Amino acid sequence: MRKTIVAGNWKMNKTPKEALELIETLKPLVAGNDKTEVVFCPPFVDLLLAVEATKGTNIKIGAQNMYCAESGAYTGEVSPAMVKECGCEYVILGHSERRAYFGETNELVNAKVKKAFEHGLTPIICVGEKLEEREQGITIDLVRMQVKIALKDVDPENVKKAVIAYEPIWAIGTGKTATSVQAEEVCCAIRQVVAEVFGQEVADEIRVQYGGSVNAGNAAELFAMPNIDGGLVGGASLKADFAKIVNYD
Ligand code: PEP
Numbered sequence: 525m526r527k528t529i530v531a532g533n534w535k536m537n538k539t540p541k542e543a544l545e546l547i548e549t550l551k552p553l554v555a556g557n558d559k560t561e562v563v564f565c566p567p568f569v570d571l572l573l574a575v576e577a578t579k580g581t582n583i584k585i586g587a588q589n590m591y592c593a594e595s596g597a598y599t600g601e602v603s604p605a606m607v608k609e610c611g612c613e614y615v616i617l618g619h620s621e622r623r624a625y626f627g628e629t630n631e632l633v634n635a636k637v638k639k640a641f642e643h644g645l646t647p648i649i650c651v652g653e654k655l656e657e658r659e660q661g662i663t664i665d666l667v668r669m670q671v672k673i674a675l676k677d678v679d680p681e682n683v684k685k686a687v688i689a690y691e692p693i694w695a696i697g698t699g700k701t702a703t704s705v706q707a708e709e710v711c712c713a714i715r716q717v718v719a720e721v722f723g724q725e726v727a728d729e730i731r732v733q734y735g736g737s738v739n740a741g742n743a744a745e746l747f748a749m750p751n752i753d754g755g756l757v758g759g760a761s762l763k764a765d766f767a768k769i770v771n772y773d
Contacts, residue, residue, distance in 0.1 A: 526731050528747060528754040529687060530770045531563035531648060532761025533588060533616060533735075534570075543570035546762065547577045553767030555582060560754065562770050563614050563648075564761070568602055575611030586614030586648065589622060592635040604643035615640050616756070618674060619650045620693045630673035637674055641682045648687040648756060649674045650735070651714070655694035663692075667710055668717045680722045684729040688714055689756040695736025697758055701746075707734040708749035715751050740768035747772055 538546060543566050554562050565586040566574050574585045587610075591601035607615055617640065618633035633649065640647040651670035653663045667690065675683055690710050692702050702710075711732040719727035734746050735756030746752055760766055 526729065526753045527561050528559065529561040529563065529731055529733060530754045531565055531586060531614065531733070531756050532766055533619070533756055533758050534564070534566045534761060535588070535758060536567060537762055538566055538570060540570050540573055543574055544577055547574060549764055550767055551578070551581055551583065553764060554770045557582060557771055560770050565614065565616055571610040571612060584613045585611060586616060587612050588616045588619065590615050590636065590640065592632065592639045604639045604645060608643045608645055613646060614648055615645045616648045616650065620652060620691060620696060630670055633674045634676050637678060641678065646685055646687065648689055648733070650689045650691050650756070652691040652693050658692065658694065663710060664713045668713060671714055671717050672721060675721065680726050683718065683722050683726050687731045687733060689733040689735045690714060691735035691756060697737070699737050701737040701742050702734070704745045704749050707746055708751055711749070711751040738769060740765045743769040743772040
């Protein structure tokens with residue numbers, strides 16, 4: 525039985541002081557929910573205090589990115605060990621904004637996924653199509669390829685623990701949500717490709733989220749779909765309303 529996971533991607537929002545305020549607002553609102561795993565992914569500079577502020581609660585902390593080397597001359601980057609030592613359990617990898625603005629390729633995402641597992645971090649791997657790709661009818665082919673490359677040479681036992689976030693790029697931050705049927709179709713295809721490569725047992729365990737303008741009004745319908753195990757939430761994770769998404773039913 526897969527546990528629903530709702531993660532908030534704060535993107536480049538919230539200074540340390542603001543992060544603390546948001547955590548203190550949300551903590552009591554999500555407390556006591558043991559049906560859904562709750563993850564906050566603040567910017568790097570907030571990670572230590574976020575871990576400290578959520579100790580003893582049901583909230584887990586994730587980073588929004590990391591580099592795939594152990595250490596060295598990579599100015600501006602953060603290593604897997606740094607993320608781990610901050611107390612993070614999760615790391616978002618391959619977000620479409622990283623792919624679009626920072627040139628991240630499927631191969632780089634794969635290298636990061638493998639490094640995350642080496643360091644005991646669980647990756648939330650983002651995949652998804654642009655509007656023109658959907659219109660060309662290549663969504664499923666493209667997403668299957670993104671998933672296959674992201675998980676290439678990953679141990680099946682680790683694949684079971686991974687989270688894949690299906691995030692159609694046209695739905696991110698636009699207020700346009702995929703319908704539950706559209707989202708389910710792609711999340712089902714993701715589980716199918718995992719089954720083809722790693723076997724049905726692995727596919728039955730991996731969690732697949734939907735992301736793209738999830739809000740308090742649409743979360744319940746999306747998360748009720750058989751292959752959608754929760755959501756990756758951007759804009760709505762910065763408000764008290766995030767608790768309504770976590771407590772969706
Ligand atoms: C995201 O950035 O991962 C995301 C899904 O954003 P939003 O919820 O704002 O569309």
